[in-house]
Amino acid sequence: MTNKIDTTELKPKDFQSDQDVRWCPGCGDYSVLSSVQKVFPKLGIKKEDFVWIAGIGCSSRFPYYMDTYGMHGIHGRAPAIATGLKVARPDLSVWVSTGDGDLMSIGGNHFIHACRKNIDLKLILFNNQIYGLTKGQYSPTSEKGKVTKSSPYGSVDYPFNPTSLALGAEATFVARTLDRDVKHLQEMLLRAGEHKGTAFLEVYQNCVIFNDGAYTDYTDKETKAETIIKLEQGEPLLFGKNFDKGIKIDGFNPVVVDLNDGVHSIEDLLVHDEHDESPVRSFIYSHMTDHPELPTPIGVFRQIKRETYDEAVTRQIEAVTDKKGEGDLESLLFSGNTWEVE
Amino acid sequence: MAQEEKNGKPIEQLNDVTVMFAGDSGDGMQLTGTQFSDTTAFLGNDLSTLPDYPSEIRAPLGTLYGVSGFQLHFGATNVHTPGDNPDVLVAMNPAALKVNVKNLKPRGIIICNSDAFDAKNLKLAKYESNPLEDDSLSGYKLFPVPITSLTVAALKDCGLKPKEVTRSKNFFALGLMYWLFNEPLEPTLEWVKTKFKNKESVICGNEKALKSGYYYGENTQLFASRYKIAKAKLPKGTYKSISGNEATAIGLIAASKLSKLPLFLGSYPITPATDILHHLSKYKNFGVKTLQAEDEIAGITSAIGASFGGSLAITTTSGPGLALKTEATGLALMLELPLVIVNVQRGGPSTGLPTKTEQSDLLQAMYGRSGESPVAVVAATSPSDCFYMAIEASRLALKYMVPVILLTDGYIANGAEPWRIPHVNEFKEFEVTQRTDSEGFQPYDRDENLARPWAIPGTPGLEHRLGGLEKANITGAVSHDPENHHLMTEIRAQKIENMQNSIPDLEVDGDSEGKVLVIGWGGTKGSITEAVNDARKKGMKVSRAQLQYINPFPKNLGDVLSKFDNVIVPENNMGQLAKILRDKFLVPVIQFNKMRGLPLKTFEITEKIAEVLGGKND
Ligand SMILES: Cc1ncc(C[n+]2csc(CCOP(=O)(O)OP(=O)(O)O)c2C)c(N)n1
Ligand code: SF4
Ligand SMILES: [Mg+2]
Numbered sequence: 001m002t003n004k005i006d007t008t009e010l011k012p013k014d015f016q017s018d019q020d021v022r023w024c025p026g027c028g029d030y031s032v033l034s035s036v037q038k039v040f041p042k043l044g045i046k047k048e049d050f051v052w053i054a055g056i057g058c059s060s061r062f063p064y065y066m067d068t069y070g071m072h073g074i075h076g077r078a079p080a081i082a083t084g085l086k087v088a089r090p091d092l093s094v095w096v097s098t099g100d101g102d103l104m105s106i107g108g109n110h111f112i113h114a115c116r117k118n119i120d121l122k123l124i125l126f127n128n129q130i131y132g133l134t135k136g137q138y139s140p141t142s143e144k145g146k147v148t149k150s151s152p153y154g155s156v157d158y159p160f161n162p163t164s165l166a167l168g169a170e171a172t173f174v175a176r177t178l179d180r181d182v183k184h185l186q187e188m189l190l191r192a193g194e195h196k197g198t199a200f201l202e203v204y205q206n207c208v209i210f211n212d213g214a215y216t217d218y219t220d221k222e223t224k225a226e227t228i229i230k231l232e233q234g235e236p237l238l239f240g241k242n243f244d245k246g247i248k249i250d251g252f253n254p255v256v257v258d259l260n261d262g263v264h265s266i267e268d269l270l271v272h273d274e275h276d277e278s279p280v281r282s283f284i285y286s287h288m289t290d291h292p293e294l295p296t297p298i299g300v301f302r303q304i305k306r307e308t309y310d311e312a313v314t315r316q317i318e319a320v321t322d323k324k325g326e327g328d329l330e331s332l333l334f335s336g337n338t339w340e341v342e
Numbered sequence: 343m344a345q346e347e348k349n350g351k352p353i354e355q356l357n358d359v360t361v362m363f364a365g366d367s368g369d370g371m372q373l374t375g376t377q378f379s380d381t382t383a384f385l386g387n388d389l390s391t392l393p394d395y396p397s398e399i400r401a402p403l404g405t406l407y408g409v410s411g412f413q414l415h416f417g418a419t420n421v422h423t424p425g426d427n428p429d430v431l432v433a434m435n436p437a438a439l440k441v442n443v444k445n446l447k448p449r450g451i452i453i454c455n456s457d458a459f460d461a462k463n464l465k466l467a468k469y470e471s472n473p474l475e476d477d478s479l480s481g482y483k484l485f486p487v488p489i490t491s492l493t494v495a496a497l498k499d500c501g502l503k504p505k506e507v508t509r510s511k512n513f514f515a516l517g518l519m520y521w522l523f524n525e526p527l528e529p530t531l532e533w534v535k536t537k538f539k540n541k542e543s544v545i546c547g548n549e550k551a552l553k554s555g556y557y558y559g560e561n562t563q564l565f566a567s568r569y570k571i572a573k574a575k576l577p578k579g580t581y582k583s584i585s586g587n588e589a590t591a592i593g594l595i596a597a598s599k600l601s602k603l604p605l606f607l608g609s610y611p612i613t614p615a616t617d618i619l620h621h622l623s624k625y626k627n628f629g630v631k632t633l634q635a636e637d638e639i640a641g642i643t644s645a646i647g648a649s650f651g652g653s654l655a656i657t658t659t660s661g662p663g664l665a666l667k668t669e670a671t672g673l674a675l676m677l678e679l680p681l682v683i684v685n686v687q688r689g690g691p692s693t694g695l696p697t698k699t700e701q702s703d704l705l706q707a708m709y710g711r712s713g714e715s716p717v718a719v720v721a722a723t724s725p726s727d728c729f730y731m732a733i734e735a736s737r738l739a740l741k742y743m744v745p746v747i748l749l750t751d752g753y754i755a756n757g758a759e760p761w762r763i764p765h766v767n768e769f770k771e772f773e774v775t776q777r778t779d780s781e782g783f784q785p786y787d788r789d790e791n792l793a794r795p796w797a798i799p800g801t802p803g804l805e806h807r808l809g810g811l812e813k814a815n816i817t818g819a820v821s822h823d824p825e826n827h828h829l830m831t832e833i834r835a836q837k838i839e840n841m842q843n844s845i846p847d848l849e850v851d852g853d854s855e856g857k858v859l860v861i862g863w864g865g866t867k868g869s870i871t872e873a874v875n876d877a878r879k880k881g882m883k884v885s886r887a888q889l890q891y892i893n894p895f896p897k898n899l900g901d902v903l904s905k906f907d908n909v910i911v912p913e914n915n916m917g918q919l920a921k922i923l924r925d926k927f928l929v930p931v932i933q934f935n936k937m938r939g940l941p942l943k944t945f946e947i948t949e950k951i952a953e954v955l956g957g958k959n960d
Contacts, residue, residue, distance in 0.1 A: 017807070019819070048802045053647070056810075063807050064820065069799035071650060072809030074673050077643040080635065084644025085799075087633055088606045089651035092799050110643075113636040313631055320626035327628030329599045330766045332592060337529070338582045338763065339384045 004044030012037040014047060017067040023058060028179035028205035029126060032097075033065055035182060036124075039189040040068075045093045053082040055107060057099035057133045059126035059205070076107025079114040082121050083309075090310040093193070095122040101131045104140040104160050115169035117309040118197045124189075125162055125200070128207035129214050136210035148210075162202045163286040167279040167302060172197035174282065174301040179205045180219040184230070184298065191300055197308045218296060229288075231299030236269035237285070239295050246270075247285065247294070254288055256295075274303045352567045353524060358417020359571055360425030361519070364442045365434030367401050367410040370512040374432075375412025376758075377516060381529045382416040383583045383760045388574035389416035390868060391758045392424035392941065397613070397696045404458075404466035409441045418572035420875050422868035424757065426943045430522075432515050434458060434489070436467035443479070451483045453518065455511065457490035485564055489514050489555075496554035500546035510551040517555025524570045527552055579762040586725040586754040587614070589761070590658075590684060591621035593732025595628050598654050600733065601740055601772040606653040607632045608644035610663060613696040614752040615686035618658045638666035642683065646670060649679040650808065652776055652798035654736055658684040661703050662693065664747075665710070671745055672711045675834060677808045678786070678794045680739035680746075683717075684732070687751040689939040698939030699753035701864055704918040707747045708893060714831045716838045718746040719893040721864035725754050726761035731890060733769070734845075740774050741844065742837050743793040749892075751865040751914070753941045780804055785818030792837045794818075841894050848896040852878075852885035855905035858954055862912050863889040863919050866942055870912055873947035884951050889919070895926070903929050908954050910934055912947050 015037040023029045040050060050068040054060035056075035063070030073081045078096045086094045103111050103125050114121060130148070131137040137150040141162060145154040166174045173195040177188040185203065192199035204215045217227045229239040229247065237247035237254075244259045246269035257264040273281065282301040289296040307315075321327075361378070365371045372393050379391050391414040401408030415425030430451040433439035435458040443452065459474055473479050474486045493511040494504075502510075513530075520527055530552060538544040559565060598605035607630065609619045623632045631648075635641040642657040649655035659667060664685045674681045687703045689695025707719045718738055722731040728750050735748040777783065777795040780803030786794045797804040806818060814821035815829055850859070851874070862870045867888040874886040887902060889895070903909055903923070911920045912934040920933045934950045936942055 046802070048800055048805060051650075051799045064809070066807075067805055069650075069805050070807040070809075071647075071677070072807065072811060073643065073646075074669055074810055077639060077670065080640035080643040081647040081650075083635075083640070084606065084608055084633065084647030084649075084655070085651045086647075087631055087644070088604065088648035088653045088655075089799065092651070109636050110640055113640070317626045317629060317631070321629075324627045327595075327625060329596055329628075332595065332625070332628075333763050333766070334580060334582075336582050337380055337384070337533075338580050339386075340580055341386060341576045341578055341762075 005046060007041055007044055007046065010041035010047060012041065015040050015067050017065055019064045021065050022061065024209050026208040027058070028128065028207070029059055029062070031179045031182055031185065032124065032126065032203055032205065033062065035186045035189055036066070039186050039193060042190060043093070043193045049091065050093050050095065051085060052095045052097065053078045053085065054097045055099075055102040057102045057131075058207075059097050059099040059132070060102060062097035076102050076105070077110060078102070079107060079110040079121065079123060083114055083117070083119050086119055086121055087310050087313055090120070090314055094120070095124065097124050097126060099132065100125065100127045100129060100139045100141040100162070104162060104165070112165070112169040115166055115171035115198050115200065118170075118172050118306050119309040120196055120198070122192045122199045123201070124192070125202045126205040127162060127202050128205045128211055130207050130211035132207050132210060161286060161290060163301060164283060166200040167283045167286055170279065171200045171302070172306050173199035173303045175200070176202040176204070176298045176301065178215065178219055178298060179203055181298075188300070191303070195303060197306055227295050229295040229297050231272045231274070231297050231301065233272060233274050233300070236266055236271050238269065247288075249284070252284060254285055254294060256293065274300045276302070277304060351565070353570050354567055355570050355572060356417070357419060357572060358415060358421055359430065359523070359569065360413065360415040360428045361430045361432070362411055362413045362428035362442055362445070363432045363515070364409055364411040364438035365512070366403055366438070367396055367398065367408050368403070369410065369434045370509070371410045371412050371434070374512045374516050375414060377530045377533065378519060379414050379416070379758060380533075380583055381520070381525050382414075382523075382571070383581070384529050385525060386573040386576070387416040387571055388418070388421040388576060388760060389414055390421055390424050392753065393756045395697055404435055404437055404463045406437045406441055406467060409438050411438070411442060416571060418574045420872055421574065422871040423941055423944055426945055432519065434512070434515065436463045436469055436473070439473065440467045440469065443482070446482060448481055449483060451485065452479060453485045453487060453515070455489035455515070456486035457488045487518065487558070487564070492554060492558060493551050496550045497547050500550060501543045502547045506544070506547060510547045513548050513551035514555035514558075517552040518559050521556045521559030522565065522568050524568055527556060576760065577762055581760045581762055583758045584726050584729070584761040585617070585756060585758045586722065586728040586750050587617035587686070587756065588621055589726055589728035590722075590732045590748075590750060590755075591618050593729035594622065594656055594682070594736065595625060595630065596729070596766070596769065597733045597736030597772075598628070598630070599766070600769055601654055601736065601774045603652065603654040603774060605630045605656065606645060606648035607656045607658065608635050608641040608648070609633070609658045610635050610638045610641045612638075612660045612663045614688055614755050615658045615660045615663070615684065617755070618684060618686070638663040639670060642667040642670040642674075645681055646674050646677065646679060649674070649681050650677070650799070652796070654682075654740070655680070656682045656684065658686070660686050660688050661690045661706070664703060664706060668711050671717060672713060672715050673810050674745040675715050675717055676810050678743045679808070680743055680796070682732075682735045682739050683745060683747045685747060685749050686755045687749060695939040697752065699751045699865065699914065699941065700937065700939060701751055701866065701914040702916075702918065703749065704863070704892070704915065705921070707749055708922065714835070716835045716893065718742070718744055718838055718841060719749065720746060720891050721749040721889065722754060723864055723867035723888050723890060725757055725759045727890070728754065729761075737772050738841055738844070740772055741793065742791055742841060743796060744837055749864055754865040777801070777804060784816050786813055786816050788816070788833075791840050792833055839894055842897045845891045845894070845896060847898040848887050848889065848902055850885050850887045850902055853883070854885070854902070856883055856885055857906065858884045858908045858910060858951060859887060859903070859906040860884060860910045860912065860947070860951065861887045861889065863892060866912055866914060869942040869944050870947060873944040873951065876944060876948045877951045880948070880952075882951055882955055884955070892919070892922070900927050903927055908932060910950060910954055912942055912950070914942060
């Protein structure tokens with residue numbers, strides 16, 4: 001990406017296309033759309049340099065609603081399309097919206113390889129734990145035992161934890177947020193947008209039609225203080241209404257401790273370091289979400305600096321060109337063992 | 343046959359010869375064959391080669407299935423194939439002899455490494471007695487040579503390990519062949535020097551092995567005569583030997599230069615297409631970006647992304663990979679973005695015969711997608727033609743904003759031939775416009791060819807959305823309108839038909855009307871040409887044509903077909919072109935099909951021509 005330019009004249013409205021938005025009323029996708037439109041002007045990138053790529057699914061309709069360059073591709077392949085675009089055009093800011101079926105199932109291979117290669121893409125996963133567009137089958141992130149039309153007796157699949165998967169695949173930016181916490185959502189979008197390298201942002205998104213309430217524990221005023229823990233760089237892992245609970249590491253396991261029990265103090269708590277080169281610490285707490293007795297972390301799990309794939313490609317081309325000189329077709333044609341016929 | 347004396351041994355002059363080098367897959371037969379071809383080409387012979395190797399990299403030593411061969415046909419005239427049957431067989435072990443002797447011409451020459459004919463190797467090759475000692479090879483001219491021990495003796499002072507010494511025995515065989523065919527050692531010696539720069543012992547080993555082989559021929563009484571092949575009368579120019587995959591790679595670079603667009607390749611390794619990826623990966627200083635993707639789907643979809651971004655985008659693969667690219671090919675068609683898909687065909691279906699050739703993906707290329715999805719299909723007819731057809735595929739993709747499938751095959755991809763190198767200024771630059779003017783911009787607007795404008799990200803004011811959902815013509819908005827879908831389906835087909843206006847007419851070799859036309863497509867050109875030439879020599883009247891453009895066909899094809907009483911269609915498949923010709927032109931074509939994984943044999947085609955002509959030579 002080129003250096004930041006002054007784009008203060010850009011407004012959210014400039015990113016709204018003329019198409020009617022056709023998600024179901026109340027769908028969590030709306031808040032992501034409006035948040036993206038609010039965040040884009042803040043990134044210092046020219047409007048024509050944004051490209052939004054998607055696969056197939058409700059969430060993948062996203063590009064039609066953005067007045068940027070965009071492509072609604074095929075199911076699961078958006079990260080690969082975006083990879084080609086970014087490698088060919090490192091000057092662009094390339095974003096992908098994708099669903100839990102799109103990215104974790106049919107597109108799983110492209111996902112892990114985009115993370116591994118550290119291509120400068122923003123992957124926004126709309127995780128509603130269901131196949132929305134195909135009308136409500138269980139997905140690779142649905143909980144075991146989920147009853148849907150394709151699992152009338154309860155699914156027997158163990159789910160993926162997308163954030164753990166991204167960390168395991170060595171993504172250089174990994175974050176999680178909630179569709180209902182608009183402020184946090186926008187903060188995370190901004191952070192993802194500013195990151196250089198594969199930025200993976202998992203959005204817990206409510207599908208009002210086929211999986212309503214999947215995340216209410218995390219979003220309800222009553223419960224969220226106890227069920228959500230916000231990761232803050234350099235800060236101990238604290239949560240609870242009065243921030244009097246924390247997470248301590250016992251062996252490799254995170255456990256909840258009560259800071260009022262007279263035994264534990266803030267010194268005992270795990271301190272978050274998103275810049276840790278090793279993904280191990282973040283991996284441990286990315287799994288907390290699978291344990292009902294532990295709060296679910298949101299925020300930036302990991303953000304490290306590493307040369308991006310597209311930078312490396314450009315660097316290699318420059319180095320070879322420096323050494324060999326710019327390629328000349330005529331001499332290429334006549335290179336090698338040649339002979340003359342008179 | 344002209345006779346000439348040299349060093350006391352008569353030299354026989356021949357028009358053309360077919361040689362087969364065969365050994366274990368670790369014996370270096372491919373290298374030996376390539377060196378021999380380069381030298382013969384350098385001497386001014388026309389030539390055609392066929393590397394034939396197992397799909398295992400190092401199959402167990404001495405086994406029948408581990409035999410690797412390199413066949414080449416070289417000579418003065420009518421050299422268009424690697425030859426039906428070898429005149430000379432170089433067999434490095436019993437298995438190589440067993441596999442190849444059945445193809446050898448009667449009275450053909452066999453040179454064998456007699457050291458390798460021990461009990462163990464004979465058993466591995468399933469010989470009950472030693473063929474060098476029993477009478478089983480009496481129909482051939484047999485020359486047993488203790489190649490291993492002679493090589494060991496010659497290389498004793500080079501400072502090589504015993505294993506490295508025996509590995510040089512292929513160069514002894516090569517040296518002997520150079521002597522037999524009266525060819526100079528210098529080109530190979532030069533090659534050794536550059537290839538193994540700073541590895542003195544390896545240079546020493548290869549040089550000594552090569553020379554010992556040569557002097558062995560000179561000094562022993564084994565061979566009564568040696569041979570000289572007349573020079574071919576090739577058009578004036580600078581030549582090099584080129585394989586189809588290399589030609590495809592360079593052709594794509596040329597297309598990138600001619601279009602002034604950066605080249606992007608998204609690909610996943612698969613035999614026999616991988617060499618295109620290898621070659622293009624070398625040319626970073628031409629600005630070429632190669633992405634070794636995680637799978638074939640990512641290969642093509644990354645190329646689609648690059649095409650959206652304004653590159654000349656390519657994906658390369660072979661049959662099973664093309665199957666995986668099916669859905670994305672449909673996407674490129676729907677997006678109306680330029681894309682070149684190179685499919686180097688191999689024996690199928692499934693994993694099939696990875697290292698063998700076939701033409702069996704034509705119907706897949708034509709029809710293998712969901713929905714009504716016409717894409718352009720072109721085919722290369724020889725190794726060097728891959729260069730020109732790679733340029734053509736790119737030109738058509740860019741001009742009509744469509745995916746174009748270029749079909750080559752394992753035989754022309756790996757085979758090599760002398761190529762008169764063209765100069766860059768012999769080619770016309772492509773006219774490519776990327777839209778910059780936002781005034782009146784509509785993403786699915788149409789030019790006179792029905793192509794839509796290419797507006798690439800980064801261009802202010804042209805922000806638009808593409809997608810696999812059906813689009814309204816002109817505006818490009820998502821549309822489920824029945825009439826619009828009908829119209830768009832027709833437009834996508836019409837764009838392909840419109841290409842007829844910018845492709846050449848089909849040329850007929852021979853009379854433009856008559857009793858028999860032999861028509862093929864792609865890589866069978868060599869076999870068909872040789873066969874037709876042979877038939878004419880025998881007095882048969884027959885015409886010939888070879889298709890490079892299949893979707894659309896050349897404008898005059900229907901006309902050409904209608905002028906002949908009989909149309910023979912030889913194919914390396916079960917009759918895929920024949921099916922399409924019948925469908926489009928309602929002509930009762932006569933099929934000739936082989937599915938052996940090998941180039942078509944010329945004599946069989948000649949026989950077919952004779953059969954159709956009723957055996958009468960009129
Ligand atoms: C090749 C292919 N297979 C299947 C489908 C059908 N399909 C469309 S979207 C979808 C799953 C959508 O689920 P998700 O990715 O979670 O997106 P959501 O709709 O929930 O946002 C499926 C199976 C398709 N379009 N293409
Ligand atoms: S089905 Fe669910 S995910 Fe899809 S638009 Fe409706 S609410 Fe949103
Ligand atoms: Mg979903």
